[in-house]
Amino acid sequence: MHMTGKQAVYQQAGYGQKQVGFGEKPALLLVDFQQAFTSDQYPTGKNPFIKQAAAETAELLALAREKDIPVIYTVVGYRDDDWDTGNWKTDIGWITIGSHAMEVSTEVEPIAGEPVVLKKYPSAFFGTEVLSLLTTKQIDTVIVTGCTTSGCVRASIIDSFSYGFKTIVPEECVGDQAKESHDANLFDVNARYADVLPKEQVAAYLKALKTTPITL
Template identity: 30%
Template sequence: MSNIVLLVVDVQNALIDEHPYNEQRVIENIKNLIITARDNQKEVLFVRHDDGKGTELENGTHGWQIYDEVSPNGDELIIEKHYNSAFRRTGLKEYLDKKNVDTIILVGLQTEYCIDVTCKSAFDYDYKIIIPEETNTTFDNDYLSGEKLYEFYNYKIWNKRFAEVIPVEDVKRLLTMPT
């Protein structure tokens, strides 16, 4: 069996306060996965983006804080990042390697930015990536709606190329399996 972690990326107040696509469903699914992981002694790792001084994601501000409904327990690791990739200059890969992790369940924001780059970086490092359906989200932009971006990345870019995009219930079953 694989050594698996749940990686929760950039579910921060400033982003949730802007109400991304499918917000409530995504938050509920992430919360349920966190509970299932914790109940089954699977590690939950959090990634928090610091966009720099004067931004909505400035270190120490309300917007930078991890959203309360999915916040870490006191003993859960928070990886701080300054780039779209959760791996770039963060120590995440070294940490995962030390723990012999081979499978990452990837959830969070934003689909076309930090989730996409983190997914592809993890793929380049030979991790198996699982993306539960309706656990990542983003916003409308000048070209596509948040819904279209979600569908495009999950089902045209990632699934069966860089990751497995599978139903949340299937992921919950994976989390209940012994390591």
């Protein structure tokens, strides 16, 4: 993480004094890596930071599969009649259920046995079965990837923390519409709720992990 001046101020106030650390039973969570946010044909899908984050996540996805670590996806999608779009301050109702915009991005396409969970609001946990999927498998560590860093990723990190999971964020594997909001939010969650780490450090943890096959 950067912003060393701000980090010193936070540390003086008592933030970021310890690491969360890795647990023994991780899961990989991919938040909203879908065509709506990675495909050039959509207004929200033209951002290079998010495209790069999806590409970087592919390496961790391959390692998770190699180690039989659970992989869970979320995607957003809405009814045609807008009953479920809530009070977003952006027009998001065009991501309709069953549309191309709702499909998982090609860089990180799911395989059989990897659940793709529909959500409506920022957190991967809110109104979904994600918590049940994790607790059923006695997961203790959630590795959060996805988009956007300041929105759905941040909300998912906070809920993961709130539910008692060790929460790890590979820095290169999350993306936002702007670098400033990406950096600021990673700085903040790293000081409070999660370990924000280089992707290679997370990859090394996965490579060293000894697991027994887990299926969802």
